[in-house]
Amino acid sequence: MRTLVCVKRVPITGGKMVLTADGQALETKHLGFTISPHEECAVEEAVRIGGEVVVLTLGPAEAEEQVRDCMAIGADRGILLETTEEWDAQSTAAAIVDAIRREEPFDLILFGNESADAAGFQVGIRVAHALGLPVVTGLKKIEVQGARVRCERDVGGARDVYEAPLPAVLTVLEGLNLPRYPSVPGRLRAKSKPLAVVEPARPEQKLEKLRLVVPEGQGKQAEILEDASQVVAVLQALGVA
Amino acid sequence: MILVHVDSDELSGQAVGFARTLGHVRAVTFAGAYQPAAWAKALAAQEAEAIVAAGSDRGNELLAHVGAILDQPFAANVISLDGDRVTRVRWGGSLLEEAGLHGAPKLLTVAPYTQPAAEIGDVETLDAPDDGSPKVLETVEESSGGVSLRDAKVVVSGGRGVGSAEGFAIIEELAGLLGGAVGCSRVVTSAGWRPHADQVGQTGTKISADLYVACGISGATQHIAGAKGAKKILAINTDPEAPIFASADYAVIGDLHEVVPAISAELRKVRG
Numbered sequence: 001m002r003t004l005v006c007v008k009r010v011p012i013t014g015g016k017m018v019l020t021a022d023g024q025a026l027e028t029k030h031l032g033f034t035i036s037p038h039e040e041c042a043v044e045e046a047v048r049i050g051g052e053v054v055v056l057t058l059g060p061a062e063a064e065e066q067v068r069d070c071m072a073i074g075a076d077r078g079i080l081l082e083t084t085e086e087w088d089a090q091s092t093a094a095a096i097v098d099a100i101r102r103e104e105p106f107d108l109i110l111f112g113n114e115s116a117d118a119a120g121f122q123v124g125i126r127v128a129h130a131l132g133l134p135v136v137t138g139l140k141k142i143e144v145q146g147a148r149v150r151c152e153r154d155v156g157g158a159r160d161v162y163e164a165p166l167p168a169v170l171t172v173l174e175g176l177n178l179p180r181y182p183s184v185p186g187r188l189r190a191k192s193k194p195l196a197v198v199e200p201a202r203p204e205q206k207l208e209k210l211r212l213v214v215p216e217g218q219g220k221q222a223e224i225l226e227d228a229s230q231v232v233a234v235l236q237a238l239g240v241a
Numbered sequence: 242m243i244l245v246h247v248d249s250d251e252l253s254g255q256a257v258g259f260a261r262t263l264g265h266v267r268a269v270t271f272a273g274a275y276q277p278a279a280w281a282k283a284l285a286a287q288e289a290e291a292i293v294a295a296g297s298d299r300g301n302e303l304l305a306h307v308g309a310i311l312d313q314p315f316a317a318n319v320i321s322l323d324g325d326r327v328t329r330v331r332w333g334g335s336l337l338e339e340a341g342l343h344g345a346p347k348l349l350t351v352a353p354y355t356q357p358a359a360e361i362g363d364v365e366t367l368d369a370p371d372d373g374s375p376k377v378l379e380t381v382e383e384s385s386g387g388v389s390l391r392d393a394k395v396v397v398s399g400g401r402g403v404g405s406a407e408g409f410a411i412i413e414e415l416a417g418l419l420g421g422a423v424g425c426s427r428v429v430t431s432a433g434w435r436p437h438a439d440q441v442g443q444t445g446t447k448i449s450a451d452l453y454v455a456c457g458i459s460g461a462t463q464h465i466a467g468a469k470g471a472k473k474i475l476a477i478n479t480d481p482e483a484p485i486f487a488s489a490d491y492a493v494i495g496d497l498h499e500v501v502p503a504i505s506a507e508l509r510k511v512r513g
Contacts, residue, residue: 015461037444116333116443117332121302134278159380174445207340210339212331213337222489222492241511
């Protein structure tokens with residue numbers, strides 16, 4: 001079994017969105033970074049399935065930190081497609097496809113269903129089409145059964161069941177599993193695992209980010225309630241008590 | 242002509258409403274088991290200036306397939322389109338992006354609850370031959386006891402401040418008294434105190450309650466993205482500077498371990 005997991009470095013945003021002066025990005029001077037929550041579950045799932053686990057990311061040199069985090073919970077090696085700019089989903093998928101073709105074959109290629117930041121909902125699907133592989137998205141359960149995979153997706157109170165032959169592309173959601181925390185020995189081992197760095201050329205962007213805007217309507221003035229009787233009065237006024 | 246994929250989802254009416262602002266709408270759907278790659282192939286084969294769907298799980302998935310098949314850009318969760326210029330939501334709605342959408346046909350989904358719903362009108366059923374790609378084989382009904390988080394009128398939710406899995410007893414008690422559902426923040430599910438199904442947030446459930454009661458939740462943007470569909474938010478937190486208060490209609494500055502049981506006791510008292 002050989003699994004590729006594609007992840008994206010994103011800031012831990014905290015309580016408020018603050019943009020850089022040019023409106024091109026979040027101001028991250030005081031923020032930590034992580035990978036998108038869905039992807040944490042993808043990495044955990046790959047490690048549980050077993051075999052070789054390769055983690056791939058497209059991002060800045062600093063994204064090595066996130067690849068090492070994935071190695072600390074069990075990924076075997078990493079591929080960093082290094083760039084200083086943000087890429088649209090179409091060109092991200094094309095760069096990933098190029099990398100996969102150099103590394104094939106994989107039995108499973110896992111993605112988060114959408115990234116926490118750009119949320120384009122499409123990179124995994126584009127990669128599957130380019131490679132001629134089946135794809136199932138939005139999964140909260142994956143069972144590899146020999147040369148096939150059975151998977152389930154929540155649909156408002158019920159679960160849709162799919163099957164696909166391997167190799168396949170799957171995109172997952174948080175809730176698929178409960179990702180482990182990296183252990184200290186895991187962190188130490190991660191430092192010496194192999195990381196390949198490639199610098200792909202960024203093509204013209206067909207979904208071209210112009211600027212980011214913080215939506216209006218943030219920053220309400222809450223009415224302070226002093227005690228339980230005032231709270232219950234509000235509950236009654238709202239018709240929920 | 243604007244091709245719109247519709248299904249039984251209430252968001253389809255919003256997508257049609259948005260599409261009518263762009264041009265003449267042709268609403269289409271499919272029969273039989275959901276098979277996204279095959280359905281997308283049929284959508285991609287139609288002549289259209291734009292192909293539109295709701296920004297639902299299936300809408301985003303179908304349009305991503307169409308984008309891959311046509312090798313054209315696809316903008317998910319759009320709130321406006323003017324020529325080549327789109328505005329779309331990022332970070333679960335905490336941020337907007339203005340972007341150039343340089344493709345034809347224009348491929349986009351409409352961000353949920355950002356547009357008024359319209360009458361869908363006539364819907365044509367397209368053929369989508371089974372191409373062997375993954376499709377829904379069966380649908381398993383979940384036997385969920387209690388009130389579902391997504392549809393609950395009241396959600397009482399706990400965060401890091403609750404302190405432990407056992408600490409949720411007082412949250413459950415208040416939710417029970419209000420006939421509501423129990424929710425929680427991402428910190429809580431990551432710690433294993435509650436199942437992921439209880440998580441309110443960008444990567445959890447997006448609620449639409451009349452009242453959301455946030456207890457000991459700081460109010461990270463990831464959480465607000467799931468809670469802001471509530472009509473009113475009551476936040477209980479010891480920290481008057483907690484970001485949750487910037488999204489709240491009502492605030493109690495205090496320790497949830499005292500405030501929540503006191504509210505439950507008061508409710509019992511007034512009910513006699």
